[in-house]
Amino acid sequence: MKTVYVCNDTVTGIFSGIYDAWKSKKGEEECEIALRGMLSQQLFCDYVEVEETEHKAAAVEALIKKHLGRRAYWDIYHAVLSADSKKGDAVLGTMLAARAIPDSTKIMEHLSHPKVEKVFELSRNVGGEAHSYKGFLRFRELLNGVLYAEIEPKNQILTCLAPHFADRLPVENWMIHDKTHRMFAVHEAGKKWVILWGEEIDETVLEMVSDKEEEYARLWRGFCRTIAIESRRNPRCQMQHLPLRYRGKMTEFSLY
Amino acid sequence: MGKQELIGGQEMSDVRTCGRTTDVRRGMGLYEKLNILTDAAKYDVACTSSGTARKSDGTGIGSCEQSGICHSFSADGRCISLLKILFTNECIFDCKYCVNRKSNDVERASFTPEEVCTLTMEFYRRNYIEGLFLSSGILKSPDYTMELICATLYRLRRQCNFQGYIHVKAIPGASPELIRQTGFLADRMSVNLELPTAESLRALAPHKTRKNILTPMRLVQNRMEENRQEIQLYRNAPRFVPAGQSTQMIVGASPETDYQIIRVAESLYQRFELKRVFYSAFVNVNDDAALPAKTGEGPPLLREHRLYQADWLLRYYHFRAEELLTEEDPNFNVLFDPKCNWALKHLEKFPVEINRVDYKMLLRVPGIGYKSAIRIVKARRLGILDFADLKKIGVVLKRALYFITCSGRMMYPTKIEEDYIARNLLVAGEKLPAEVTNMGYRQLSLFDDVNFSAPETSV
Ligand code: SF4
Numbered sequence: 001m002k003t004v005y006v007c008n009d010t011v012t013g014i015f016s017g018i019y020d021a022w023k024s025k026k027g028e029e030e031c032e033i034a035l036r037g038m039l040s041q042q043l044f045c046d047y048v049e050v051e052e053t054e055h056k057a058a059a060v061e062a063l064i065k066k067h068l069g070r071r072a073y074w075d076i077y078h079a080v081l082s083a084d085s086k087k088g089d090a091v092l093g094t095m096l097a098a099r100a101i102p103d104s105t106k107i108m109e110h111l112s113h114p115k116v117e118k119v120f121e122l123s124r125n126v127g128g129e130a131h132s133y134k135g136f137l138r139f140r141e142l143l144n145g146v147l148y149a150e151i152e153p154k155n156q157i158l159t160c161l162a163p164h165f166a167d168r169l170p171v172e173n174w175m176i177h178d179k180t181h182r183m184f185a186v187h188e189a190g191k192k193w194v195i196l197w198g199e200e201i202d203e204t205v206l207e208m209v210s211d212k213e214e215e216y217a218r219l220w221r222g223f224c225r226t227i228a229i230e231s232r233r234n235p236r237c238q239m240q241h242l243p244l245r246y247r248g249k250m251t252e253f254s255l256y
Numbered sequence: 257m258g259k260q261e262l263i264g265g266q267e268m269s270d271v272r273t274c275g276r277t278t279d280v281r282r283g284m285g286l287y288e289k290l291n292i293l294t295d296a297a298k299y300d301v302a303c304t305s306s307g308t309a310r311k312s313d314g315t316g317i318g319s320c321e322q323s324g325i326c327h328s329f330s331a332d333g334r335c336i337s338l339l340k341i342l343f344t345n346e347c348i349f350d351c352k353y354c355v356n357r358k359s360n361d362v363e364r365a366s367f368t369p370e371e372v373c374t375l376t377m378e379f380y381r382r383n384y385i386e387g388l389f390l391s392s393g394i395l396k397s398p399d400y401t402m403e404l405i406c407a408t409l410y411r412l413r414r415q416c417n418f419q420g421y422i423h424v425k426a427i428p429g430a431s432p433e434l435i436r437q438t439g440f441l442a443d444r445m446s447v448n449l450e451l452p453t454a455e456s457l458r459a460l461a462p463h464k465t466r467k468n469i470l471t472p473m474r475l476v477q478n479r480m481e482e483n484r485q486e487i488q489l490y491r492n493a494p495r496f497v498p499a500g501q502s503t504q505m506i507v508g509a510s511p512e513t514d515y516q517i518i519r520v521a522e523s524l525y526q527r528f529e530l531k532r533v534f535y536s537a538f539v540n541v542n543d544d545a546a547l548p549a550k551t552g553e554g555p556p557l558l559r560e561h562r563l564y565q566a567d568w569l570l571r572y573y574h575f576r577a578e579e580l581l582t583e584e585d586p587n588f589n590v591l592f593d594p595k596c597n598w599a600l601k602h603l604e605k606f607p608v609e610i611n612r613v614d615y616k617m618l619l620r621v622p623g624i625g626y627k628s629a630i631r632i633v634k635a636r637r638l639g640i641l642d643f644a645d646l647k648k649i650g651v652v653l654k655r656a657l658y659f660i661t662c663s664g665r666m667m668y669p670t671k672i673e674e675d676y677i678a679r680n681l682l683v684a685g686e687k688l689p690a691e692v693t694n695m696g697y698r699q700l701s702l703f704d705d706v707n708f709s710a711p712e713t714s715v
Pocket residue numbers: 347348349350351354355356357358392393394
C-alpha cells in the first residue's frame with residue numbers, strides 16, 4: 001500500500017518528509033510527499049504525519065549536495081519554494097531517479113524523466129519570479145530611515161531576495177514584507193538578514209514616510225513617463241514584460 | 257600627481273561654469289531638468305546592465321548582476337534598467353538626425369555632478385534602477401564635456417561609494433587621457449558609431465568623422481587588453497570597463513542595406529572586440545532635407561528586429577555575415593527570420609538527426625535556440641530523445657519539424673521542398689515580439705493571414 005507523508009509547506013517540513021520517505025527505502029510508486037492543507041484524500045493509502053526537525057532537513061540537504069551536486073541542489077531548493085502542491089513528490093522522484101543513472105550529478109540534465117522535468121520547471125518558475133522581483137520590488141523610506149518594501153509573490157522567494165539586497169544595500173536598514181505568505185526579511189545595517197514569521201507590524205508606521213520620499217517618488221514617476229518614445233508606444237508589449245500583478249506596489253504605477 | 261587633485265580641481269571650476277551656462281533659467285528645479293535631460297536621452301537604445309558581476313565590498317551601496325536586471329518597462333515596452341540621462345543637452349554640433357543639434361530651438365539644461373550623484377544614489381537605494389547611463393551633448397568642447405562626465409563619475413564612485421553599474425559615453429574628439437580616466441570609473445563605455453558608413457556620417461553628422469569615432473574605440477580596446485595583463489599580474493589592479501564596450505547605429509536614416517550593416521557589425525565584433533552592437537530604428541524628429549521624408553509608418557521596427565536576430569546569429573550561433581546575406585540579395589526577408597531564411601536556402605543539409613548531429617549544426621535548425629541546443633546535447637547522453645522530449649526541452653516543434661528526425665523518423669510525413677515548407681512556416685506564424693507587432697506591420701498585406709502571438713526569446 002502506498003504511504004503518503006504529510007508535511008508542512010516549508011523547506012524544513014518538506015525535507016523532513018523526504019527524509020522519512022527515503023529512510024523507508026520504498027520505491028517511487030509506493031510513496032508520496034503531500035503538503036498539509038493541500039491534501040487530496042485518496043483511497044487505499046496510508047497517511048503518515050511527518051515530524052519536522054532541523055536535523056532531518058540538514059541531513060537531506062547534505063545528501064543532495066553530496067550525491068547530486070550543488071547545481072542540482074540549487075534547482076531542488078528553488079522547486080521547494082514553489083506554490084505547486086506536488087513539489088515534494090517531484091523532488092523525491094528526482095532523488096530516486098538519480099540513483100538509477102551512472103553519474104548522479106548529471107541528474108538535472110535527464111529531462112526526459114517526468115519528475116526531473118517537473119523540478120526543472122518549478123525551479124525555473126521560482127527563479128523567474130525571484131528575478132522579476134529583484135527588479136520590480138520598490139523600497140520607500142520611512143520616517144525612521146528604514147527602507148520598506150511590500151511584495152505579493154506566488155512562491156516563497158524571500159530567501160532568494162534577501163541575500164541579493166543584503167549584498168547590494170549592506171549599509172542600510174531594510175525590510176521586505178511578503179504579504180502572500182506573511183513573512184518578513186529584515187536586515188539591520190552591517191548585520192546578517194533574518195526571516196520572521198507571524199509578526200504583526202504597526203501599519204501606521206508604514207504610512208509615515210521620510211520628508212524627501214515623495215520628492216524622489218515624483219522624480220521617478222516623471223522619469224518613467226518621459227523615457228517612453230511616443231512613436232513606439234506599445235502597451236501590449238509593456239504588459240507582457242510587466243504584468244499587472246506586479247504593478248500594484250510599484251512607485252511609478254501608483255498615483256501618489 | 258594624484259587623480260584626486262586633478263579631478264577635484266576640475267570639479268570646482270565646472271560647478272561655477274555650470275552655474276553660468278544655466279544662468280537664464282536659474283530657477284529651474286531638479287524635476288524640470290530631469291524631464292528635459294531624460295527626454296533628450298531617450299533615443300539611445302543601449303539600456304542594459306548586463307555583462308559584469310560584482311559583489312559589494314560591504315561599505316558602499318551597489319552590486320552588479322551578470323545577467324542584468326530590468327526594473328521597469330516604459331509605455332513603449334522597453335526595459336528600464338538604468339537612469340538614462342544626458343549630462344547636458346547643450347550641443348555645439350549639428351547632427352541632422354538629433355533633437356539636441358545646435359540649430360534646433362529646444363529648451364536646454366545641464367546637470368551638476370552633484371545632482372547626477374544624488375539622483376543615482378536615491379533612485380538606487382529605492383531599487384528603482386540598476387545604475388546610471390550617462391551620455392551628453394557637447395558643451396563648449398569635447399574635452400570640456402568629457403571632464404565634466406569624468407568628474408561626475410569620480411564623485412559617484414569615490415565620494416558616494418557607489419558600486420552599481422555605470423555605462424558612460426565617450427565623447428568623440430575628447431583627449432585619450434580623459435577617456436582613460438573615465439574608463440577606470442565605468443563598467444561599460446561606448447562610442448556611438450551613429451551611421452554605418454563614412455559617407456552617411458559626412459552627410460548627416462558634419463562635425464563628426466569616422467576617425468574621431470574609431471580612435472576612442474580603439475583606445476578603449478587597447479586599454480582593456482593592457483588591463484587584462486595588469487589583472488593577471490596584480491589581482492587587485494583597478495578594472496578598466498569590465499563590462500566591455502558597445503556601440504550603436506541608427507537604422508533607416510541613411511541608404512545602407514542590411515548586408516552593409518551586418519558586415520559593419522561583424523567587423524566591429526572581430527576587429528574592435530565589442531560586446532554589443534545596438535541598432536536603433538530611426539525616429540524622425542527633425543524636418544531636414546537630408547533625412548528620409550516622414551511617411552507616417554513610424555520607425556522601421558521590423559527591420560531593427562531582423563538586424564538584432566542576425567546579430568544574435570553572429571554572436572551566438574556561429575554564422576558569418578555573408579552566409580546570411582549577399583551583395584545580390586542584400587536585405588532581410590520580411591516574412592522569415594534570418595535563420596529560417598538560411599535554412600530554406602540550404603535544404604540539402606536537412607533533415608538532421610537530433611540524436612547524432614553536432615552542436616553547431618543543431619544551432620542552425622529553426623526552432624532550436626542555443627539553450628535548447630545545449631540541453632539536447634546533454635540530455636541525449638542519458639537516453640534517446642524523441643519529439644515529446646524536444647518539446648519539454650523548449651524546442652519550437654512547429655518550426656523545427658521540417659528540419660529534424662528523431663531516431664530516423666520525421667514527426668509527420670513532409671516534403672523537403674522550399675515552397676512547401678515556406679508555406680507551412682508562414683501558416684505556423686513567426687512569433688514576433690509585441691514590440692514589432694502592434695506597430696502597423698499588421699497592415700502589410702503579406703501578413704494578413706499570419707497569426708502573431710507571444711514573443712520568443714530564442715531565434
Ligand atoms: S553630438 Fe550630434 S548626436 Fe550628439 S548631442 Fe550633439 S548633435 Fe546630438
